[in-house]
Amino acid sequence: MRVSVIGTGYVGLVSGACLAMKGHDVVCVDKVQQKIGQINACTPPIHEDGLADLLCQTVGQTLHGTTDLRDAVLNSDISLIAVGTPFDGNEIDLRYIRDVSRQIGEVIKDKDAYHVVVVKSTVVPGTTDTVVTPILEEASGKRAGQDFGIGMNPEFLKEGEAITDFMHPDRIVIGGGDDRAIAAMDELYSVFPNVDIVRTNPATAEMIKYTANSLLATLISFSNEIGNLCAKVGVDVVEAMEGMHLDKRFTPILPENAERIWPGFITYLAAGCGFGGSCFPKDVKALIAYGENAGSPMPLLNAVMQTNNKQPGQMLDRLKSHFPDLRGKRIAVLGLAFKPGTDDIRESPALTIVHKLLTEQAEVVAYDPVARHEAEAHFSDSIAYEDELSRAIEGADALMIVTRWPEFSKLPELVKTFVPQPLVIDGRRMIPKDSVANYEGIGLQGLVR
Numbered sequence: 001m002r003v004s005v006i007g008t009g010y011v012g013l014v015s016g017a018c019l020a021m022k023g024h025d026v027v028c029v030d031k032v033q034q035k036i037g038q039i040n041a042c043t044p045p046i047h048e049d050g051l052a053d054l055l056c057q058t059v060g061q062t063l064h065g066t067t068d069l070r071d072a073v074l075n076s077d078i079s080l081i082a083v084g085t086p087f088d089g090n091e092i093d094l095r096y097i098r099d100v101s102r103q104i105g106e107v108i109k110d111k112d113a114y115h116v117v118v119v120k121s122t123v124v125p126g127t128t129d130t131v132v133t134p135i136l137e138e139a140s141g142k143r144a145g146q147d148f149g150i151g152m153n154p155e156f157l158k159e160g161e162a163i164t165d166f167m168h169p170d171r172i173v174i175g176g177g178d179d180r181a182i183a184a185m186d187e188l189y190s191v192f193p194n195v196d197i198v199r200t201n202p203a204t205a206e207m208i209k210y211t212a213n214s215l216l217a218t219l220i221s222f223s224n225e226i227g228n229l230c231a232k233v234g235v236d237v238v239e240a241m242e243g244m245h246l247d248k249r250f251t252p253i254l255p256e257n258a259e260r261i262w263p264g265f266i267t268y269l270a271a272g273c274g275f276g277g278s279c280f281p282k283d284v285k286a287l288i289a290y291g292e293n294a295g296s297p298m299p300l301l302n303a304v305m306q307t308n309n310k311q312p313g314q315m316l317d318r319l320k321s322h323f324p325d326l327r328g329k330r331i332a333v334l335g336l337a338f339k340p341g342t343d344d345i346r347e348s349p350a351l352t353i354v355h356k357l358l359t360e361q362a363e364v365v366a367y368d369p370v371a372r373h374e375a376e377a378h379f380s381d382s383i384a385y386e387d388e389l390s391r392a393i394e395g396a397d398a399l400m401i402v403t404r405w406p407e408f409s410k411l412p413e414l415v416k417t418f419v420p421q422p423l424v425i426d427g428r429r430m431i432p433k434d435s436v437a438n439y440e441g442i443g444l445q446g447l448v449r
């Protein structure tokens with residue numbers, strides 16, 4: 001199938017490259033020329049495991065990039081819209097969706113062949129039917145369901161594991177305006193046989209995505225609330241969670257004593273310094289606003305956000321219980337990306353933590369294996385950066401583990417070489433609490449001094 005993907009960010013580029021790898025003829029469109037130049041040179045503009053290999057194998061064969069949306073739509077059978085859908089402070093911001101819908105509509109106006117337009121971006125229920133479709137109809141002068149097809153196909157990939165997730169989907173959700181559009185999406189995904197496919201209407205497809213993300217965010221805030229209580233009353237949240245996880249409803253016992261499947265969804269049931277990224281915060285806020293507008297307020301999700309907003313402060317409170325005056329204290333912030341495996345720092349708890357440290361006039365040195373470039377664009381020279389973990393922690397009064405990068409598990413070894421040992425504040429509970437001399441962890445009672 002000839003596919004155009006509009007917007008080549010984390011979702012668009014990974015989707016495009018994976019579909020090209022599966023044999024479709026894909027063109028990736030972005031308005032940023034630099035990204036397209038990088039893609040055509042097989043250099044991923046984002047950090048994602050395996051993406052460089054995928055580009056090498058597909059660019060010039062079944063994949064190419066362009067800034068020419070008109071040409072891409074004219075020469076494809078189906079367009080996937082994968083542009084950003086940020087939160088504007090009040091509600092979901094659909095300006096990029098509107099722009100692209102208009103641009104595609106103007107091309108459909110001049111296109112004789114049947115074309116299907118699929119929204120892959122995360123949009124609140126009703127958007128495909130009441131925003132995208134009318135714009136396409138107006139710009140093209142044609143009728144959806146008759147002259148062109150319309151669909152909604154949410155994406156569930158996780159940054160850091162995006163290619164594996166896309167290549168091995170657990171489900172594919174296809175929301176179609178009509179049978180012909182659904183058939184086109186079926187053909188697109190026929191390259192993934194034996195996967196559960198949910199075929200539904202666009203509004204339900206849109207709701208499925210928000211339901212999934214809101215639940216995962218809720219699990220995290222729930223864990224953090226329990227963790228904060230544990231820390232107050234002298235219980236270790238890691239032990240409390242382990243005991244809870246073993247419930248067979250969370251971690252099923254398999255027949256004939258086969259090993260239980262770890263970690264499953266319960267990875268989201270762990271206390272930490274909060275969730276971030278380009279999806280959970282904006283999606284939960286967008287759903288809250290959507291519920292409010294629909295006359296169905298969402299107090300639970302409001303609480304999820306409140307708990308999350310406060311969580312980076314837990315790290316600062318720990319630090320200040322040791323150093324009430326942070327002026328001139330050297331603090332190493334370990335991990336800037338919102339999760340391991342990505343260079344995405346959007347809404348990362350690290351941003352809040354660093355800003356608070358700077359307000360308190362601490363001397364901040366940051367280390368992240370892949371997100372330095374993004375952090376420099378955000379903080380410029382207000383903080384120092386190191387390219388090696390050992391150099392970042394040298395001379396630090398305290399280390400704050402913010403991202404669960406696997407290499408941080410070697411911290412106990414490194415920290416032991418310093419006299420005196422710095423304070424370690426573990427925002428992800430990833431190193432053993434007795435592995436360093438001065439340990440503080442989320443969900444663990446503070447050191448008694």
Ligand code: NAD
Pocket residue numbers: 006007008009010011012029030031032035069082083084085096099100120121122123155156157158159278279
């Ligand atoms: P992103 O910001 O990384 O990428 C969006 C891209 O669209 C940018 O490269 C931008 O230049 C491009 N763009 C904007 N307007 C354009 C136009 N008119 N023409 C061509 N290109 C244009 O966004 P993302 O993280 O890939 O997310 C895209 C959507 O997918 C969002 O709705 C998001 O909620 C959803 N989503 C994201 C993830 C994730 O992990 N990032 C996972 C699932 C779903």
